Amino acid sequence: MAQIKPRTLSGFMELLPARQVQFDRMVDILRKSYALYGFTPLDTPAVEAAEVLLAKGGGETEKQIYRFQKGDTDLALRFDLTVPLAKYVALHQNELTFPFRRFQIAKVYRGERAQKGRYREFYQADIDVIGDGALDIINEAEIPAIIYKTFTALGLHRFKIRLNNRKVLNGLFAVLGLEAQAGDVMRTIDKLEKIGSDKVKAILVDDFAVPAEAADSLLALLSADDPMAALAPFRGKNELFDQGVAELETVVKYLSAFGVPADHFMVDLTIARGLDYYTGTVYETVMLDHPEVGSICSGGRYDNLAEYYTDKQLPGVGISIGLTRLFSVLEAQGYLNEQLNTAPADVLILPMTEDLSPAISFATALREAGVRAQLHCEQKKFKQKLTYANKLSIPFAAFLGEDEIQQGKVTVKDLTTGQQQALAPEEAVALVRDTLAARAVGSPIQEPQG
Amino acid sequence: MAQIKPRTLSGFMELLPARQVQFDRMVDILRKSYALYGFTPLDTPAVEAAEVLLAKGGGETEKQIYRFQKGDTDLALRFDLTVPLAKYVALHQNELTFPFRRFQIAKVYRGERAQKGRYREFYQADIDVIGDGALDIINEAEIPAIIYKTFTALGLHRFKIRLNNRKVLNGLFAVLGLEAQAGDVMRTIDKLEKIGSDKVKAILVDDFAVPAEAADSLLALLSADDPMAALAPFRGKNELFDQGVAELETVVKYLSAFGVPADHFMVDLTIARGLDYYTGTVYETVMLDHPEVGSICSGGRYDNLAEYYTDKQLPGVGISIGLTRLFSVLEAQGYLNEQLNTAPADVLILPMTEDLSPAISFATALREAGVRAQLHCEQKKFKQKLTYANKLSIPFAAFLGEDEIQQGKVTVKDLTTGQQQALAPEEAVALVRDTLAARAVGSPIQEPQG
Known part of the structure; x- marks a missing residue:
């Protein structure tokens, strides 16, 4: 036969x-963590009408999107979970109750040039809180607190959440007379960490006609050790700026109240997160030991989630984890806890008699106790079956031969320790269950000690 | 702003x-049930190279597939989970351990004409066991036993699994001299339930040149009350037939051993499941009270999972639940258990003081006990917040006013009973947790009593 x-x-990530x-263990923890904070799970189609997904249009999005015709319909694969959320909320606005808190963990598609660490199909794990006309500032502090708790639950500790407020930046540009160049200035200061102060200043002054004095003021502020103190002299000159600083202070205060340790967040005035969507607090999250990875969790506050679909004002705040990329970084850096059970089953049962009833009964008893059991009834030698269990890291094997059956017992072998004993089925179930529970400690991520 | x-x-199903x-509750039960039987979760891309997905080619598949170009690449959305499994196993054959047992619950895409109960994006929930060269017949009995347990765990009881064996059918056609017309005969007898014996006979005789006597024999057999008994006279005439009957007997025997009650399965010689893929046991599952829905879970035994990709012989057996369609049927027929909690949170906490610390502490205590808690800090009236809880069916509200805080208490209101009491936080957590646990009984599907 001709083969392909x-x-x-x-x-496109495909895992063994x-x-x-x-990977699934991480997703489970994310789902549970998000749910504990009162977010409801949402699932929207991966395919939408292209005009709906591209309502905002323009830029990189349009180039990267997977877009195609089927019959007369112009379709596209979603490139994020925010646009489908906007559509969902606009479409179902009369059936939803606000504030609407949803999480969604799903695949999105971007036809980027493939390169290391870039995926064309990848999971995003998003949470958003959407208000109806208004949304309290406290949400802007709760969202990063949830991220703190979620990463901690995963076992990631060495990270820092960086905060800024777009009103501070925009107000500052107004104070410095840079409103006309705001976009260019923002894009340039975004490179601060990469290219350094001097080069940023040169670009600002030479390319974007920023007065040298304004550039100096800005750069001094952006690299201040205590950003909140450095902002103080600018207060009282611009309403938007003052509001932004007040919001930043409030968010910082509440973040502590929500239990985020002081060493897990910082104000970073260089963070902008794009030009035209966020309007208040913005976030990025960096791994302390892998700053080269960039932000692993980003988001912020926006005033109009769905302005392309509805006149209803829907302010919100949300954050997104790029899960596929994060997972690939964790894998590459050896952060995955390899001690946790990855076997398809907890017990491999080897029936050694024609009559399978005792083996099936034992499998049923295990499953009723929540223990995953597989019967191995293939025509293979005993040793091959044990090799199978070892290859898959199945923690226990159970043998049911004539002797065991006559005595109403089952021989259980702990494949980690090599210990083997004949037990009554209910004892065997308890042994396996308790041993597994004792070993199932530790989180999916285990940071190298250092 | 111009709006879309x-x-x-x-x-494309999109749920409130x-x-x-x-829906997610059903998926959770499926995942847990499949895992208990030693199946490992798999996730493959929704997008594949078109030539890979269409390796087999031809027929309805090619018409329905979503296929598109991106750059130079010819892509397609998967239309089932079997072809991606075949690709996965062929591609990773040296890294997998056989028998390879996997489950996958994921969306597939078919650009069918939209009509009631037909979806273009829908979830399939598949399990398959793949052997390396050989696979014991016992798997053909275990797979429907898993389906029995899974449906039962969901709360679906009034269903029947129908079994047949392709060797029986093919052997029978050989005995009756109908090998040349086998495909046409199979398609015709598939209509038996719809159009009746007389019309089927007419088509067989008039259109496909089946001798009247052979048609009578066949029809008598297919409508026999006891199919196994009716098969007996044909034994000893054809090797394939005899093998098929023996397999069918073995599967029936093991099904009982696996605990499937006799009234939940039956041999039905009319079941064929397509022409060119299945080679042994085949299954369909019908809802007793809704036969019009057709099969809600189908599959069977095949000899060559991946013959389009590899010379390696990979026999297997698998079954698939069309989950989106099943869910829509359950919803339409009132089978969803509406008593189970569908709220985004278990407790809505209403802080009534400037200082949020006591409310945040209480929320933290609830979450640590696995109780989903939401703080409602919006600028809304107390009554509006209670309305919010009621609209979302949140089971409990908790109030933290000056009085409560001074006394170190929290007032908890059970919104189901209206009962309200001031309790120490740890008592409140216990009350909520225990009440929720007591109410969380019952399965997602509740069949009408009748």
Whole structure:
């Protein structure tokens, strides 16, 4: 038969079984963590009408989007979870109750040039709180607090959430007379960490006609050790600025109240998060030991979630984890806890008699106790079956031979310790369950000690 | 601003929050049930190279597939989970351990004409066991046993699994001299339930040159009350037939051993499940009270999972639940258990003081006990906040006013009973947790009593 070479597209993550279990374990923790904060799960189509997804249009989005025709319909794959959320909320606004808190963990698609760490299909894990006309500032502090708790639950501790407020930046540009160049200035200061103060100043002054004095003021402020103190002299000159500083102070105060330790967040006035969407607090999150990865969790406050679809004002605040990329970084850096069970089953049962009833009964008893059991009834040698269990890291094997059956017992072998004993089925179930529970400690991420 | 009308494409299911929770609850039970039987979760890309997905090619598939170009690449959305599994196993055959047992619950895409109960994006929930060269017949009995347990766990009881064996059918056609017309005969007898014996006979005889006597034999057999008994006279005439009958007997015997009650399965010789893929046992599952829905769970045994990609022989057996369609049927027929909690949170906390610390502490205590808590800090009247809780069916509200805080208490109101009491925070947590646990009984599906 003519064959096609099997392959998976470049930029599309496809994991081997043990890795998949590790990935799913992270997703489970995210789901549980988000749910504990009162977010409801949402699922929207991966395919939408292209005109709906591209309502905002323009820029990189349009170039990267997977867009295609089916019959007369112009379709596209979603490139984020925010636009589908905007559509959902606009479409169902009369059926939803506000504030509307939803999480969504799902795949999005971007036809970027494939390169290391860039995916064309990847999971985003988003939470958003959407208000109806208004939304209290406290949400802008709760969202990063949830992220703090979520990362901690995953086992990630060495990270820092960086905060800014777009009103501070925009107000500052007004004070410095840079409103006309605001976009260019923002894009330039975004490069501060990469290219340094001197080069940023040169670009600001030479390319964007920023007065040298204004550039100096701005750069001094952006690199201040205590940004809140450095902002103080500018107060009282611009209403938007003052409001932004007040909001930043409030968010910082509440973040502490929400239990985020002081060393896990900082104000960073260089953070802008794009030009035209966020209007208040913005966030980025960096891994302390891997700043080169960039932000692993970003978001912020916006005033109009769905202005392209509805006149209803829907302010909100949200944050997104790029989960596929984060997972690939964790994997590459050896952060995945390899001690946790990744086997497809907890017990491999080897029936050694024609009559399978005792083996099936034992499997049923295990499953009723929540223990994952697999019967191995293939025509293979005993040793091959044990090799199978070892290859898959199945923690226990159970043998049911004539002797065991006659005595109403089952022989359980702990494949980690090599210990083996004949027990009554209910004792065997308890042993396996308790041993597994004792070993199932630790979080999916384990940071190197250092 | 120029606006685009928000819409969701026809044939793409998008649920409101409470329904989504009900859907997710079913998915959770499926995942847990499949995992208990030693299946490992798998996730493959929704987009694949078109030539890979269409390796088999031809027929309805090619017409329905969403296929598109991106750059130079010819892409397509997967239309089932079996072809991606075949690709995965062929591609990773040296890294997998066989028998390979995987489950996958994911969306697939078919650009069918949209009509009631037909979806263009829908979830399939598949399990498959793939052997390396050989696979024991016992798997053909275990798979429907898993389906029995899974449906039962969901709360669905009034269903029947129908079994057949392709070797029986193919052997029978050989005995009756109908090998040349096998495909046509199979398609015709598939209509038996719809159009009746007389019309089927007419088509067989008139259109496909089946001798009247052979047609009578066949029809008598297919409508026999006891199919196994009716098969007996044909034994000893054809090897394939005899093998099929023996397999069917074995599967029936093991099904009982696996605990599937006799009234939940039956041999049905009319079931064929397509022409060119299945080679042994085949399954369909019908809802007793809604036969018009057709099969809600189908599958069977195949000899060559991945013959389009590899020479390696990979026999397997699998079954698939069309989850989106099943859910829409359950919803339409009133089978969803509306008593189970669908709220985004278990407790809505209403802080009534400037200082939020006591409210945040209480929220933290609830979450640590696994109780989902939401702080409601919007600038709204007390009554509006209670209305919010009621609209979302949040089961408890907690008030923290000056009095409560001074006394170190929290007032908890059970919004189901209207009962309200001031309790120490740890007592309040216990009350909420225990009450929720007591109410969280019952399965997601509740069949009408009848």
